[in-house]
Amino acid sequence: MKVQNITDIDKFFEVVDSCKGKVELVTGEGDRLNLKSKLSQYVSMANIFSGGEIPELEVVAYEPEDIDKLVKYMMNC
Secondary structure (H helix, E strand, C coil), X not given: CEEEEXXXXXXXXXXXXXXXXXXXXXXXXXXXXXXXXXXXXXXXXHHHCECCEEEEEEEEECCHHHHHHHHHHHHHC
8 A cells, every 4th residue: 555645753653563463665676674673664764754754655564454554544644
């Protein structure tokens, strides 16, 4: 799923951390980073973050309830 216009990085990672299954960030090169890993969170955001907002990310969640959480977050942000 494409995730757009993340302005509250901390809240986004709270939602990711609350997910039960694996949540991955797909890089432009096709690599997949485990977003539940704090190191991966730091590295991925350091490379993508610019100007206080993340314009668009491709995120993959494998559990239906995790997908629902991420969609709900995106609808409320």
